[in-house]
Each structure stands twice: as structure tokens, then as C-alpha cells.
Amino acid sequence: MLTHTLALLAVVLYLAAAGGLARPLLSGGKPLNRLSLGLAGIAVLLHAGILLGMHRGALDLHFFAALSLVAFVVSLLTLLVNLSRPVAALGVIVFPLTALLVVVDSFLAPPTLPMPMDWQIKLHVTVALIAFGVLSIAAVLAILLAVQEWALRHRQFGPWLRALPPLTLTETLLFRLISAGFVLLSLTLLTGVLFVDNLFGQHLVHKTVLSIVAWLVFGVLLYGRWRHGWRGTRAVNLTLIGMAVLALAFFGSKFVLEMILHRLP
Incomplete structure (x- = not known):
């Protein structure tokens, strides 16, 4: 299913972005902020596509769908914050949690229908x-x-x-x-x-x-x-x-x- 493929790709990109941002935090190596935020940006776009595809383009406020939606909003805001005030540690925390919630909503949560x-x-x-x-x-x-x-x-x-x-x-x-x-x-x-x-x-x-x-x-x-x-x-x-x-x-x-x-x- 296309949605599952997008979900796996988004998870990989979220985790890769978090890994790149974590590099200077863990080893003091050269920061990969630009690359990492670019990967996270693609992941956020894929995440938006997943939400639109799985929940029929509507606001689905059932428990796991709502968690994934909130994670998408938080990740998007994390990107915007980093554009003006670089805080790599935000992405290190936010992006892996978002990846986890994408997995849960896409593969583990029961299907739901958005309420009108x-x-x-x-x-x-x-x-x-x-x-x-x-x-x-x-x-x-x-x-x-x-x-x-x-x-x-x-x-x-x-x-x-x-x-x-x-x-x-x-x-x-x-x-x-x-x-x-x-x-x-x-x-x-x-x-x-x-x-x-x-x-x-x-x-x-x-x-x-x-x-x-x-x-x-x-x-x-x-x-x-x-x-x-x-x-x-x-x-x-x-x-x-x-x-x-x-x-x-x-x-x-x-x-x-x-x-x-x-x-x-």
C-alpha cells in the first residue's frame, strides 16, 4: 500500500534527521544541521501526505490519529523554529517521537473514520x-x-x-x-x-x-x-x-x- 511505503520512508527520514542533528551533541563533530533539516522537511511533507491519505483529507481526532496529527504539527513547528533560532536538540527529541507515532498510526492503530x-x-x-x-x-x-x-x-x-x-x-x-x-x-x-x-x-x-x-x-x-x-x-x-x-x-x-x-x- 502506498501509504505504508510513505510511512516507512517518513520514519527513515525522521530518524536520519535526528541522527544528523545529534552528531555534534554526542561527539562534538561537524554539525549536519542543513542536511538534517532538509531530510526532516521531506519527512514532514510525507507525513502530511500520510495523514491526508489515511484519514481522507479530514481532521481525524481519534486517539492515535490525533497523536500523529499533533506530532506532525510539532515537527513542522520544530523546523520553523530551527530556521530562525537553531536548536538542534529540539529535533533530536521531537523527530524520533514523531517517527514512533507515524509507525503506530500507520501500522498498529485500528482504522477509523473522521467525524464530520x-x-x-x-x-x-x-x-x-x-x-x-x-x-x-x-x-x-x-x-x-x-x-x-x-x-x-x-x-x-x-x-x-x-x-x-x-x-x-x-x-x-x-x-x-x-x-x-x-x-x-x-x-x-x-x-x-x-x-x-x-x-x-x-x-x-x-x-x-x-x-x-x-x-x-x-x-x-x-x-x-x-x-x-x-x-x-x-x-x-x-x-x-x-x-x-x-x-x-x-x-x-x-x-x-x-x-x-x-x-x-
């Missing part, structure tokens, strides 16, 4: 996916920031640390992404209020409440950064807490309904 949606719901879902993707990259950067700070405190100056961008650049990019993600998450909540019927109804109440909680966590973090200069461990912890809550909002009920109760929404 009005354009208003598609707009709401699209904004939500982009918000989740931006904040996911922020969470990865928060982990990298924590690792950098730990290594500096313990004087662990390996080649992988020297290959990472300066700490101040990582922190600046982190808060820019959180700011953008916060705006997009605000738009997600707004479009939900405007377009989603019975937002606090069955199967939606926990998503709504958890999304609001995540929005508050990121809002508090941005306020603390602006008013009190929060950074370091506090910023990392709040970023990861906010992202964990948001992940529960996006995928918590889907996992319970589809994987445990075996009920399709």
Missing part, C-alpha cells in the same frame, strides 16, 4: 492543535534548560553541552514560545465558547476545565516573568506542569474512552 465537522469546529481544532504544538516545543526547551543548568552547576562540560545554544538564548526562546502559545490557547478557549455547543457537557467538561487550568498556569508564569523576573527552576516547573495539564485536557478522555472503555466518541 462544521468549519467553526475545524477552526477551533486547528487553533488548538497549533497552541498545543507551540507549548509542546516550549516544554522540550524547558527540559533542555533544566539539563543545561544542572550541567553548569555540576561542571559537566561535555561536547553535547557545548553544542547547545547559550542558556540565555534557550530561556529567551522558551518565553517567546510560551507567550505565543498562551495567545493561541486563549484563542482556543474563545473559539470554544463561541463555536462549541454545550462546552461544559459530557466528555467536554474535563477538557474545558483542564484547559482553563493550563491557561492559568501559563498566565501566572508569564506574569511572574514580567513582574518578578521568574526564571530557572520555577519557570521550568511551571512550564512542565502547564503542559502536563494541557496534555490531559487533549488526550485524557480520548485514552479512557478508546483504549480502556473501547468506545469511540
Whole structure:
């Protein structure tokens, strides 16, 4: 099947891109950023074709399809971030995870049919996916920031640390992404209020409440950064807490309904 062939090729390219980006992190060798990002770009295009082919060109929000779709968005955003602020370690983490989710969605997940949606719901879902993707990259950067700070405190100056961008650049990019993600998450909540019927109804109440909680966590973090200069461990912890809550909002009920109760929404 053509889709399976594209999936295998995308997986190989994602992993090759991650390997090229990991080279300076592991050995201090010459970076292969341009080649690696080119391979990742082709993988992202193939991934888009896989999603269109497998899910009939529609937004399929069943559990594994949604995971693959989110991985596609995160990988695409990782490429865009690297075009302006090269952070090779982002791809080292993101691209292998995306490859794994492509394998699961293409070869292991049961077939599903996309549910029909009005354009208003598609707009709401699209904004939500982009918000989740931006904040996911922020969470990865928060982990990298924590690792950098730990290594500096313990004087662990390996080649992988020297290959990472300066700490101040990582922190600046982190808060820019959180700011953008916060705006997009605000738009997600707004479009939900405007377009989603019975937002606090069955199967939606926990998503709504958890999304609001995540929005508050990121809002508090941005306020603390602006008013009190929060950074370091506090910023990392709040970023990861906010992202964990948001992940529960996006995928918590889907996992319970589809994987445990075996009920399709």
C-alpha cells in the first residue's frame, strides 16, 4: 500500500534527521544541521501526505490519529523554529517521537473514520492543535534548560553541552514560545465558547476545565516573568506542569474512552 511505503520512508527520514542533528551533541563533530533539516522537511511533507491519505483529507481526532496529527504539527513547528533560532536538540527529541507515532498510526492503530465537522469546529481544532504544538516545543526547551543548568552547576562540560545554544538564548526562546502559545490557547478557549455547543457537557467538561487550568498556569508564569523576573527552576516547573495539564485536557478522555472503555466518541 502506498501509504505504508510513505510511512516507512517518513520514519527513515525522521530518524536520519535526528541522527544528523545529534552528531555534534554526542561527539562534538561537524554539525549536519542543513542536511538534517532538509531530510526532516521531506519527512514532514510525507507525513502530511500520510495523514491526508489515511484519514481522507479530514481532521481525524481519534486517539492515535490525533497523536500523529499533533506530532506532525510539532515537527513542522520544530523546523520553523530551527530556521530562525537553531536548536538542534529540539529535533533530536521531537523527530524520533514523531517517527514512533507515524509507525503506530500507520501500522498498529485500528482504522477509523473522521467525524464530520462544521468549519467553526475545524477552526477551533486547528487553533488548538497549533497552541498545543507551540507549548509542546516550549516544554522540550524547558527540559533542555533544566539539563543545561544542572550541567553548569555540576561542571559537566561535555561536547553535547557545548553544542547547545547559550542558556540565555534557550530561556529567551522558551518565553517567546510560551507567550505565543498562551495567545493561541486563549484563542482556543474563545473559539470554544463561541463555536462549541454545550462546552461544559459530557466528555467536554474535563477538557474545558483542564484547559482553563493550563491557561492559568501559563498566565501566572508569564506574569511572574514580567513582574518578578521568574526564571530557572520555577519557570521550568511551571512550564512542565502547564503542559502536563494541557496534555490531559487533549488526550485524557480520548485514552479512557478508546483504549480502556473501547468506545469511540
